[in-house]
Amino acid sequence: METLPLTPLDRGLLRLMRLRGAMAGCFLLAAAAVGEIWVDRLVDLPFGLLLGAALAILLYLVLWAPPRRYRAWGYAIDGEELQVRRGVWIRVHTLVPLDHVQHIDVSQGPLERAFGICSLVLHTAGTLHSQIVLPGLTRATAETMRDEIRGRISEEPA
């Protein structure tokens, strides 16, 4: 199954990941700035230690982590299965038989809309992975996939 080439997600997702990282990083930076003032009164720490650490984390969240996470994502529709690969630390490769899919959502949040991407959510009757989320698809791709999967959902109940 590794032989099957997986399709990468839309570049918009990478930009969205960077934006989310930047938001989290800026929040941390602000907290560090406040912390810097407080800590300065209590103990004698070299100035900029907390700020420096927060800045490093910000850079990691914007420059380093998103490409790795983005590259980890991939998907393919192979006959009657959807394959989704994700995860950097714990790499997960999920196979979803399409005839067991209960229903399909195409969802788009405000940030996703800004980057022109949306998520495809497959609901199965299973309990451990009852939702399989595939983020970072263009609207056209997501809708094509949805229609194709809908055609494969069997008529009889699972």
Next chain:
Amino acid sequence: MSDGADRHLHPGTIALRFIKEAPQTLFALPAAVAFSSRSGLTNALYLAAGLGVALLALKWLAWRRFRYGVGAAEIVIESGILHRNRRSIPFDRVQDVDIERTFLARVLGLAKVRIETGAGGKDEGLLDSVSVAEANRLRETVRASRSGAATAARPDAAEAPESRTLFAMDVPRVLLFGAFSFSLVYIAGLFALLQTFDRFLPFDIYDPARWVGLVGDYLPHRWTLGAIAAVLLMAALLGSAAGVLRTLARDYGFRLSLEGDRLRREQGLFTRKEAVISRRRVQLAQLSGGPVRALFGWSGLSFQTLGAGADRGGHQSAAPFATRSEIETVLAEVPPLRLPPPPELVRVSKRHILRAAAGSLLPALVAIAALSYLLPFALGLLALLPLLLVAAALERRFHRYALADDLLFVSRGVWRRRLWLVPLANVQSLSLSRGPIQRRLGLASLAIDTAGASMINAPRIVDLRSEAAEALAAEISRLRSVLRYGPSPGSVPTQDERLS
């Protein structure tokens, strides 16, 4: 179709609920009043009588306002004294009709009917309680109309499906099962009971001197090896006796029978429980048992069904204590389930031992470090660390899998041995995952998701060799497609082909 809700519950329900709730209401409040105001026993009695009448009136009102009925295609239930609620349950949404009879209900000739819709217990219909005849009539009606579409030509076949016993436990079997269900937990329960009634006992159960004295009376030297052995033996006997009694109460007269498309289970000494398992809704089967049971060839069989019932975690017990051949008899009626074929199941990768030991090494080291901070000699515990390897090796010994045609077998657990039988057609998704340690060792875990599985009781093959895991996942996919479209690899029909 008519309005439907034209029936009341059995009037005995009022008595049943009154008897059930009276002790809390009738004694608690008057007792509190009598205690706080010191106004005497007579006033408390008057109060109790007044409350009793009020409670009875309330129960009568609730009974009066509760109506149900069976329409052409649905069951209608109307309830609520002030806030009226009308619920309709279409027949084709009904998964199970369970009948339960508590001891009190049996005395009054009543039965509780639970209509399960598979909505996770929150959206079901409960008729508490109707007469036994009415309960059976309801079940027959629902069943007849459900199978009516399929067997319209032979209505009599749908109404009276022949009943054939697949598995039953006689009293000696139940007692034997009880003997294996040894548990010290029940001793705690026994003590709780003693505590409740301790004023009636001629001694104080919390007086250790008396216990030691009791032992001392029988044995001349108090803390000899013999005395300790005697105490342990006592505990073991008590534990077994409690296990036997509990099993006897729960599984007396256990019977699993086949009726058309359903399996019907009856069990219980005081509370007689009945449940129906639809064969089509069975997602997978599980065998479980401890090492001692396994040694004597006993194990328990349960089915995981869609739409979790009242039973634990969507698992319906089908044969709690059975031999291999008895389990085979039951499984033969629920195709494609069967026991694994003679070629033994395959063990997972040898490196599982390393990975499992590595996983438990860190917590163990932290615990020892923390302990040695308090007690210096705790460092000696480091000598026990190789035991982790032994435990991991033992774990691997019992973690096996096999794929045979249309079934996947997974076994796991040293103390609680479990064997899953998963029909490939019921696999909802497969997940292959590799953590950092697993990647170093070239391992992968395969999780198999099925409908109705619980978090802790799902089949998972941990630490296969990476290539083996990928091959297994690919093979499961291939076999699934063969099952679905016939044995012609590479020719999966397109949407248009299937529509035509």
